[in-house]
Amino acid sequence: MSKTYTLSVNHTTTFDFNESSLEHLDAVAIGTHKFHVLQNSKPYVAEIISCDFLAKKYTVKVNNNTYEVSLSNDLDNLIKGLGIERGKTKVVNAIKAPMPGLILEINVEVGQEVKENDPLLILEAMKMENSFLSPRDGKIKSIAVTKGIAVDKGQLLIEFE
Numbered sequence: 001m002s003k004t005y006t007l008s009v010n011h012t013t014t015f016d017f018n019e020s021s022l023e024h025l026d027a028v029a030i031g032t033h034k035f036h037v038l039q040n041s042k043p044y045v046a047e048i049i050s051c052d053f054l055a056k057k058y059t060v061k062v063n064n065n066t067y068e069v070s071l072s073n074d075l076d077n078l079i080k081g082l083g084i085e086r087g088k089t090k091v092v093n094a095i096k097a098p099m100p101g102l103i104l105e106i107n108v109e110v111g112q113e114v115k116e117n118d119p120l121l122i123l124e125a126m127k128m129e130n131s132f133l134s135p136r137d138g139k140i141k142s143i144a145v146t147k148g149i150a151v152d153k154g155q156l157l158i159e160f161e
Contacts, residue, residue, distance in 0.1 A: 006077060008070045092135040095158040097151045101125030106147055108158070112140045120158055123151070132157070 007015045026038040033048040049059040049066065056071040072080070105122040108114060114134045123130045138160040145157050 004074055006072045008072070009067050011068070011070075093160050094156055095120065095132055095135075097123060097153055097155045097157055098130075099123075099125045099153050100151065101130070102150050103145050103147055103157075104129060106143060106145070108140050108143070110140050110143055114138060114140060121145075123157075136160070 004016060004018045007017065009015070027046075028036045030036050030045075031047075035046045037044040037046050044062055047061045049061055051058045056076070058069045058071070060067050060069050101123045102125075103121060104124050107119045107121060114120070115137050116134055118134045120132045120134055123132065141159040141161040143158055144155070145151055151157065
């Protein structure tokens, strides 16, 4: 069975094709990222300008016209149809204690703007210091703990707006 792919160009035009249609593609590499393509007796020069392999997104120049191209297969289309976007992260609005411990240090204040990976607080648990970094950019809505108090597993520590 041949795999099917969907090619989206500039978020406006889509093409469906399969592996067998690629066998009829007349393309010759003329450089590292440059190709000479013959389609319906018409020549084209195609060059890959940039690519994000994991996201399956490419910028391609064909005869001096630039196109944004994204590629998806049947699995990608199924995942998108289910409302699950690959590569997207969920928004974390609260930091909870993963284990019981003692709050050693709080590095933020309510209303403070933080960037992803900024230090938030230090929790001592099992004789180890655990630094909590911000999982996202955002603003601190509330701090439910104070320095020196003991916390239980699952207890709310910091909330984001």
